[in-house]
Amino acid sequence: MNKHTPDLKAEKIEGGVHASVRHDSAHKHVAGTAVYIDDITEPAGTLHAGLGLSTVAHGLLKSVDLSAVRAAPGVVDVLTYEDIPGVNDISPSGMHDDPVLAEGKVQFHGQPIFCVIAETREEARRAARLAKIEYEELPANIDIWDLDQTTHPQVFPPLTLQRGDAAAALESAPRRVKGRMRLGGQDHFYLEGQVSLAVPGEDDEVLVHCSTQGPSETQHMIAHALGVPSNAVAVEVRRMGGGFGGKETQANQCAALAAIAAKKLNRAVKVRLDRDEDMVATGKRHDFAIDYDVGFDDEGRILGIDYTFALRAGFSADLSGPVGDRALFHCDNAYFYPHVHAKSALLHTNTVSNTAFRGFGGPQGMVGAERVIDEVAFAVGKDPLEIRKLNFYDPMGVDGTRNVTPYHQKVEDCIIQRIVAELEESADYAGRRKAIQEFNANSRFIKRGLALTPVKFGISFTKTESNQAGALVHVYTDGSVHMNHGGTEMGQGLHLKVAQVVAEEFQIDLDRVKITATTTAKVPNTSPTAASSGADLNGMAAQDAARQIKDRLIDFAAEKYQIPRDQVVFLPNRVRIGNAEIAFNDLVKQAYMARIQLSAAGFYKTPKIHWDRSKGRGHAFYYYAYGAACSEVSVDTLTGEYVVERTDILHDTGRSLNKIIDIGQVEGGFIQGMGWLTTEELWWDGKGRLRTHAPSTYKIPLASDRPKIFNVNLTDWSEAYEPTVHRSKAVGEPPLPLGLAVLHALSDAVAAVADHTICPQLDAPATPECVLMAIERLKARKKG
């Protein structure tokens, strides 16, 4: 990318902030030259792994006979827990409940018990099948629906949020509805599965190329499992073929195994899971059972509410605690609850340990909130959109009383009213509502449905220490810039956005800024790229680094040319010093000759936020991102099949750093959210085996599932209320729950079979089967 000669007369740099620049790797993606972990040229003698997985959901390992595995062609070694030199644990929660390899017992069907290392991957996979393992099977809990939440073991202490007196408000409310919702989980289905390549080094050193969202965490886990200090381990990733939260903690197991084998055998080792193994052996979005009890007035204004969000944690804590927390943080979605009591239940099950997934529990909280809105709307006989509007938080600038969240944070930046009003208008909600009524009145089997749902999403890690970031910027003597930061690239355009920030700071064209692989050796102790925070945190850290260098350049120029500092101004690709302009590259060269340091480490920590989990109080989020979606569907009431006719979205990314990238996040996030709530069904059989462990049975959306008409816009008027990086807002997670519009449009269509008199209580995923069964329920209730 260095072919370009900088334009020294330009009025604006190419590719600064707010410019719609295409993804930095796009030309490599299309040519097949973008390098993913499995594409890295393998060191000579690289060995490959195959995993031996548990075939029962819960049991003691009576005997593990690996002799046939060891004797199989090509096998070099077989690792069991006994081969782990350090600690057999990669628990991210400090609960010590996540073994690298099972020890003494297995806790879910698909848990890795041993790891075969062979000359080829195929040999390793074949050999893995030859193990003779005897289990003493123990009773297993698979589903959470019928578990007793008060007595069942939890993997992590649950959270309660409380404001006001929900019990009293419920007692005295004129109207009250109670209910329960089943909400399914979701497999990440990143197109690139879990993969790590470990290359042994001198002494205790190892370099691990790993498809991970959290290189620092992966590094620490590897060090822990190897029993070496963190400084012996380097973890590097240039890009992932998708992450979505599934490579936050779930990358660590492959990484640890690769590193252990590489150090033991002193050869490079690659661990790459087969798709089916990946789906069976790694965690997913949590499924929930949501209990609600809501009191409201005759208008539909919510007065008091009580929620329990029970989730299927799986066999270990992993991130289930914070995921449950975030579900509670979003159980209000965009609505003010005068009195609220909400608690999580993090139920232990003998299933794979569920984990982070885009939204991190937040979307599940919002699904609960929107179900409640539906219930209230049907109870008072109004359009759900009216109930939504009635219950919104006070808008920004209004000094009202309806602006405090269940966790006692004041909502200061609420713009949902304006977003919903604009979308209602541009999508012609009222007109289409009428047209649909007419259509349904004249259509016996096909029913249409329409819904407009809002999103308010809190931005920040709730773990306060995670809200920090580092970056490293070097300026070389030719004026080209090397940029590195702690964030990871999984397709979201993070590296591009951070590079835009650096280019803007130096006022140089974007192609002068080299994007480089994330590595723990350059920027240490970084947070995983998660919680939508990538650009917010790393953009600020990189800006800080660039500013330090810029400051030194200004000092240097001011001194050298004997002018005040404020007369050194960075213009596009050049610097004005007093009355003269010199090329940026020349200034850099001069600075180097004068022995000015042209490298800096930047740092950022989010201000203002704090959170006291024990009290359920705090300023948990730096700010909120908003959006709304309006979807229309057609449902076949004979089969439950449906088509999404149209979706309109208006989404807020503040002053977008890069609109085209942000629109991509919104489009993709919506479709992913829609998939979660419609066709993506995880199905375990009675033995605790996940039977939807392949794309043949687990159905993520295809091109032909897109809304037939799909209009996506960003609010061009909003900007972050807080001084975020160039007043932009995070965009990774907030669009996902826009998919709720489809679930609610389906619900609306189902309701048509009983003239909108009965709340369909449509669960998710609303597969055609789920839709048809809801239709049958409503038809039966209408009759009897």
Add this chain to the structure above:
Amino acid sequence: MAAPKIRSELRFILNGQDVSLRDVAPDHTLLDWLRLSKLLKGTKEGCAEGDCGACTVLVGRLTPSGGLVYEGVNACIRFMGSLDGCHVVTVEHVAARDGKLHPVQQAMVDYHGSQCGFCTPGFVMSLYALWMQTPNPTDQQIETALQGNLCRCTGYEPILRAARAISSYGGTEKDPLLVERDAMIARLKALKDGARVEIGEGKSRFVVPASLDDFAAVLEASTTATVVAGSTDVGLWVTKHMRDISPVVFIAGLDELKSISVAGDTVTIGAGVTYTEALKTLANHVPALGPLIERIGGQQVRNMGTIGGNIANGSPIGDTPPALIALDATLTLRKGSERRTIRLEDYFIAYGKQDRQPGEFVEAVHVPAPAAGEKFAVYKVTKRRDEDITASLGAFRLSLSADGTVTGITIAYGGMAATPKRAFAVEKALLGQKWTEATVEVAMEKYAEDYTPLTDMRATAEYRALVAKNLLLRFYTETTSGAATAQVSRYEAA
């Protein structure tokens, strides 16, 4: 028959280069060969089971009429042995030699069709194949061409935008594969030496027969051999179940099995005819089969998979058998030089058991069109509209007398029993009755006598039973008051 010449070397062309291989296992996949042996890493593995399209490459092959077609296929389930005489084109071969991106690639870049980029080479290849044949496709054509490509990041919208714009970046007349077509045809013809390819021995052996007769002879002599046509079923036996399939007989290249002929009201489809090849003729002949075929697998699967294989495989959830049974299709089986023709319905004996002798193979299926005035429909119900396996599929053929009495009714279902199966009790309740909703309602209660479906990850027994019944009501409604009222559809009716 004189024994053909034997060659113990596989020959094909990879991108620009001639390849000849002597050391190839029968279960060696094209994807592994590209990535591990040729270090061509642009083609990705996303699933190794034909469902995600990340591994899409083009395979160019000579057609029986002497042309050359390029089709997107799933390299992950395509065996090397089936490539003899083909031209394999990978993503590395798409940009110009000077690095200038191809119109397909440039459009994907400019319209932001990639995010993580892992699916992208596969999309590029699928769109390339589409554009070569249909430079200005409709959205429906684009979506159909992309049924076999999963993208988890973009939500597809930008990919559609790119696909619509490709032709504005350049016309097909400048496309290298099309410009060099004649030269490539000559090169591929030169590879066709009429020999039987035999490679390996013992537990690792495969044969590519020289002709249909040679196939018959080979299979008769080696009755335990695995016949592989499109490998869209067999591929997964290897990549997922690690089954030993040797010895293998690859039949995808046999021109004689690729014949499609129409005689009177009957179409005869050779066992080697792929879904893609059969589509046009079948859809002309029996219009309802067109949309059905376009919902089998994705484009790559349809480019490889055969109707013969769909039948031979004997699966209770194969989509063509119930439809063809309802049409009263027949099947020709052949062993050595012996042929027999049976009703397709009789081929399916029980789960995993078909009326096929060791050494016998499926040669052709004969599909009669519905008689004039007969109504025929087939409905496939799945969780996801496209590239999904049937939960329940119903096929109906009806004839009515002038006064509206049911004079003939054949109903067959997939997904409802251990084999594709007729609904005899339902048929009985309809036959001789007036074709009215009241009759249909009575018949709907008879499904319980015909089917006791299972619960699995695709659907519960209750759902299957309910949908099966309702499909009859849909059929009734469509035959009496027009199609658009009883189905949701993504596309306007053709």
